[in-house]
Amino acid sequence: MKWTQLPLGPLQTNAYVLQNEAKDAIVIDPGSEGPALVQWLKEQNLKPLAILLTHAHFDHIGAVDDVRNEFKCPVYIHQEEQDWLPDGSKNGSERFLGSNAITARPADHTIENEQTLRLGSFQFEVLETPGHSPGSVSFYSKEHSIVFSGDALFAQSIGRTDLPGGNHQQLLESIHQKLLELPEDTVVACGHGPTTTIGSEMDSNPFLSGF
Known part of the structure; x- marks a missing residue:
């Protein structure tokens, strides 16, 4: 599996495109610039x-319908945020963008619990990692030693928890109980900024010490 990080939009939200030798692909968090991404x-x-969504904040969903419409592919999101896509007040776009709210049609599939998700030749362990938002999930590929963490864990930082539905203690628990339990050489493909590893964040992330 090959994967590509594509920072999109004014917030430089990382979309990730995973592909196999047959040119099948998975798109994670297509956040903006839909025509360019297509x-x-x-x-x-x-x-x-x-299309897999780690969560439904507006900066992660802006290109969902462009990609879905062009390639006729289904969208997956956690059930806790299944009604956020068409609702600018819930996905945060009304708060930050006013009348330019960002919306998308409802997801085609909802993730109800932690599970193994198989899509063609791709396989992910779905880890529930709420705290940044109620329905935040991370997608872990054990075979390729990489976890797509959305806005839960960043290089030397963690996700913000001051938005509606955010919970700082819950986020710390998610990181420690789900993400830091992964092998230390696991690559963390974050929702913003550079990639990191589980080991690096265990050793030096200032937000995780003293938990």
Whole structure:
């Protein structure tokens, strides 16, 4: 499996595109710049099988319908946020963008609990990692030693918890009980900023000491 990090939009939200040798692809968090993302996928001759959302904040969902409409692929989100996509007040876009609220059609599939998600040749362990938002999840590929953590864990930082539904203590518990339990060489593909590893964050993330 090959994966590509694509920072999109004014908040430079990381979309991730995973692909196999057959050019099947998974798109995680297509946050903005829909036409450009669709064009890039076409130029790479990729065939998206699904869109996976770590959570439904507006900066992670802006290109969902562009990609879904073009490639006819389903969208997956945790059930706690299944009604956030079409609602600018819940996904935060009304608060930050006013009348330019960002919305998308409801997801095609909801994730109800931790499970193994198999999509074509791709396989992920779905880890429930709430705290940044109630329905935040991380997608872990054990085979490829990488976890797509959304806005739960960043390089030398953690997700903000001052937005509606955020909970600082819950986020710390999610990180310690779910993410830091992964092998230390696991790559953490964050929702913003550079990638890191579980081991690096265990050793030096200032937000995780003294928990």
